[in-house]
Amino acid sequence: MTLFWEALVWLFSPEQYVGEGSIPQRIGEHMVYTSLAVALAALVALPIGYFIGHTGRGQVWLVGATGAARALPSFGLILLLVLVLGVGQREIAAVIALVLLGIPPLLAGAYSGVHQISRDVVDAARAQGMTEWQILLRVEVPLSLPLLLGGLRAAVLQVVATATLIAYVGLGGLGYEIIQGIPLRRFDQTIGTAIVIALVALALDAALALATRFATPEGVRGGRLKDVRARDTSPGTAPVTH
Amino acid sequence: MISLRKTTGLVGLTLASALVLTGCAADGGDSDTVVVGSQAYYSNEIIAEIYSQALESAGYTVERQFQIGQRDAYLPELESGAVDVFPEYTGNLLQFYSPDTTATQADEVYAELAGALPEGLSVLAASPATDQDSYNVTAEFAAANGLVSLADLAGLDGLVLGGPLELEERPYGPAGLLETYGVTVGFSGTGDVTVDALLAGEITVANIYSADPRIAEFGLVTLQDPEGLFRASNVVPLVSSDRAEELAAILDPISAALTPKGLVALNLKSTKDQLSAAVIATQWLADNGF
Numbered sequence: 225m226t227l228f229w230e231a232l233v234w235l236f237s238p239e240q241y242v243g244e245g246s247i248p249q250r251i252g253e254h255m256v257y258t259s260l261a262v263a264l265a266a267l268v269a270l271p272i273g274y275f276i277g278h279t280g281r282g283q284v285w286l287v288g289a290t291g292a293a294r295a296l297p298s299f300g301l302i303l304l305l306v307l308v309l310g311v312g313q314r315e316i317a318a319v320i321a322l323v324l325l326g327i328p329p330l331l332a333g334a335y336s337g338v339h340q341i342s343r344d345v346v347d348a349a350r351a352q353g354m355t356e357w358q359i360l361l362r363v364e365v366p367l368s369l370p371l372l373l374g375g376l377r378a379a380v381l382q383v384v385a386t387a388t389l390i391a392y393v394g395l396g397g398l399g400y401e402i403i404q405g406i407p408l409r410r411f412d413q414t415i416g417t418a419i420v421i422a423l424v425a426l427a428l429d430a431a432l433a434l435a436t437r438f439a440t441p442e443g444v445r446g447g448r449l450k451d452v453r454a455r456d457t458s459p460g461t462a463p464v465t466h
Numbered sequence: 467m468i469s470l471r472k473t474t475g476l477v478g479l480t481l482a483s484a485l486v487l488t489g490c491a492a493d494g495g496d497s498d499t500v501v502v503g504s505q506a507y508y509s510n511e512i513i514a515e516i517y518s519q520a521l522e523s524a525g526y527t528v529e530r531q532f533q534i535g536q537r538d539a540y541l542p543e544l545e546s547g548a549v550d551v552f553p554e555y556t557g558n559l560l561q562f563y564s565p566d567t568t569a570t571q572a573d574e575v576y577a578e579l580a581g582a583l584p585e586g587l588s589v590l591a592a593s594p595a596t597d598q599d600s601y602n603v604t605a606e607f608a609a610a611n612g613l614v615s616l617a618d619l620a621g622l623d624g625l626v627l628g629g630p631l632e633l634e635e636r637p638y639g640p641a642g643l644l645e646t647y648g649v650t651v652g653f654s655g656t657g658d659v660t661v662d663a664l665l666a667g668e669i670t671v672a673n674i675y676s677a678d679p680r681i682a683e684f685g686l687v688t689l690q691d692p693e694g695l696f697r698a699s700n701v702v703p704l705v706s707s708d709r710a711e712e713l714a715a716i717l718d719p720i721s722a723a724l725t726p727k728g729l730v731a732l733n734l735k736s737t738k739d740q741l742s743a744a745v746i747a748t749q750w751l752a753d754n755g756f
Contacts, residue, residue: 303658311662391631394656394663403657404631409538409565 231415240416245400247420254397254424258384261319265326265379270372273334277368278360286335290328298325298386306393318390325386326379333375337368373436377429384425398424499527500713503540503549506533508743509597509677509733513553513701513724515747517717520756521551524716532743537562545584550706551713556592557699570694572596576702588710590703593721595729597677598699599638600688601627607670608687615690619649619671628656628663629673638695646695661686677726679734701729723754 234240240247276282298321305317341364349363388399398421405414500521504514511532518528531549534540541562543549556575560567563582569575576592583589603613611622619625633639634653643649651671656663661680664672671689674681681688701724703717728750735746 306659306662311656311659311666311668314659391655392657393659394628394654396655400631400655404634404655407536407630407632408635410635 227411227415230412231419234412234416235419247401247417250396250398250400250417251420251424253395254384254387254399254421257318257322257387257390257395257397258380261322261383261387262326262330262376262380264319265323265330265383266376268323269327269330270334273331273372274338274360274365274368277335277338278356278364280339283335286331290331293324293328296324298322299389299392302389302393311393314393315395318393318395322383322387322390326383329375329378329382330372331375333372333378334368337371337375338364340371341367370436370440373432373439377432377436380428380432381425384428385421388421498525499529500709501529501531501548501550503534503543503552504530504532505540505553506535508736509729510553511743512732512736512746513729514551515743516720516724516750517551517553517703519744519747519751520716520720521713523751523756544587544704544706547586547706550709551717552704554589554702554704555597555699556589556702557598557697559589559702559704561697567697570697572698572700575698576700579702583704586707588705588707590705590710590714591718591721592700592702593724595677595701595724595726596699597675597701597729599673599696600676600681600691602664602672602674602681602686602688603670604664605685605687608689613687613689615692616643616647616649616695617692619643619651619689620647622649625649625651625671626654626669627651627671627673628654628660628669630657630660631655633673638697642695646693677729677733679730679737682730682734683738720756723756 235247272286276286301321301324302318305320306314309317345367346359346363349359354362387397388402390397391399391403398417401417402414405411405417502514502518502521504511514530514532518530521528531543534543534549537559540549540552544552556572556579557570560569560575560579560582563584564578567575567578567582569578572592576589579589601616607613612618627633627640627643629639634655636642640651640653643651654663654669656669656672660669660672661674661678661684663669664686665684672686674686676688680686701721703713703721705713705717732746732750735741735749736743741749
């Protein structure tokens with residue numbers, strides 16, 4: 225408990241907020257790598273996820289590949305990529321490792337978001353004469369949003385937590401304070417920074433949870449299709465005009 | 467290759483607690499059984515394996531509790547008596563128990579260490595072999611600027627010191643360089659890629675452990691430290707006091723035979739030849755007539 229108290233004292237002392245290596249600077253470094261990695265992961269994962277979800281092709285491949293990618297040890301991967309690409313390219317190495325970490329949840333979100341849509345809905349769209357592209361963009365993508373954003377939340381959470389490791393190869397971020405603090409036995413610094421990482425992760429998750437609410441089409445709020453006709457014709461909603 | 471010594475941070479703590487838990491359960495306290503521990507650092511494990519095999523030749527049953535992470539994890543195990551023998555380094559161990567120490571020379575450090583250890587722990591005779599912090603530059607940079615000692619760095623502009631992240635705050639870090647030698651450096655926390663960063667020219671001065679085979683492999687120049695900026699850190703067996711006498715009879719000759727060059731050669735067999743600690747230890751014991 226004393227340690228936790230000391231961590232809070234460290235966290236609230238003004239010198240953590242000015243100059244080289246301040247907490248805001250570390251959060252900034254951390255967020256640059258996190259957002260870049262998630263954006264690139266989305267760029268790779270969404271087209272593939274929608275393709276597999278829409279066509280139903282390559283599902284076995286998807287399950288195998290995402291399972292394997294989830295098992296990759298990020299720390300080993302960062303060091304390996306730095307060795308392969310050279311120390312001058314270590315920013316790229318770190319981003320690649322984080323992108324690989326972010327792809328599986330996004331891919332799963334995009335795929336399962338499209339896959340869970342009732343075939344009746346898709347067939348109805350097709351029967352109305354929509355092209356495959358129209359079905360994808362006007363029906364499948366909007367209806368898949370809740371699950372996709374769930375995947376995005378998982379990806380952001382994993383990447384923001386794992387970005388702690390990039391300090392091992394001299395790229396800064398919040399991990400710097402933790403990795404420096406342990407050998408120096410400055411546990412206030414170590415625990416204080418761990419609290420900051422947890423808060424950053426929670427704040428991002430809360431923001432995305434909010435975004436999920438607003439980004440979901442009205443008809444599928446709560447991830448479920450409403451029976452619109454039933455509501456309109458139900459006696460309870462009809463105004464009584466005696 | 468990348469040294470695992472500095473990567474033990476978070477991973478090491480977790481791993482250590484798991485290993486330590488099994489260690490507690492397994493210790494029987496039998497007088498013919500010796501529990502030997504090691505850090506999660508390949509070089510330390512080789513030394514621990516040498517101790518273990520020597521003890522086995524002397525008739526002891528050895529229980530190996532290797533790759534226990536950092537001092538925070540394994541020193542309590544030694545203090546509680548769950549581990550009997552551990553290869554340590556005089557300077558770093560003194561730093562742990564007496565963070566404000568100013569001793570830097572080998573004899574000074576050893577003498578102070580004996581007084582700083584908690585009750586129940588003793589160090590046997592120290593080996594001439596050292597594995598301590600050192601500052602290194604590339605051969606080209608040393609030749610171009612006529613560098614032999616750390617003092618020669620004074621007056622050079624644009625120096626960047628690279629090393630593990632905690633070096634920034636260590637007494638021998640940038641502040642110590644300025645105070646002791648009047649050398650001004652920038653700092654870059656290059657962590658596990660320090661040697662690669664030096665070779666790539668991203669940093670000019672690299673903090674590398676003196677027994678690291680890469681110093682010889684890449685022809686790096688270790689700058690001399692006449693003023694004693696770095697604390698001498700000799701290899702030394704840390705043991706339970708009540709077993710110190712019987713263990714000294716076996717381990718003291720080994721410490722005496724292990725030289726600084728010998729330690730680098732041992733490490734090279736691990737990093738270059740990829741031999742296991744057990745094989746390296748067996749070879750070394752045979753080569754040195756044990």
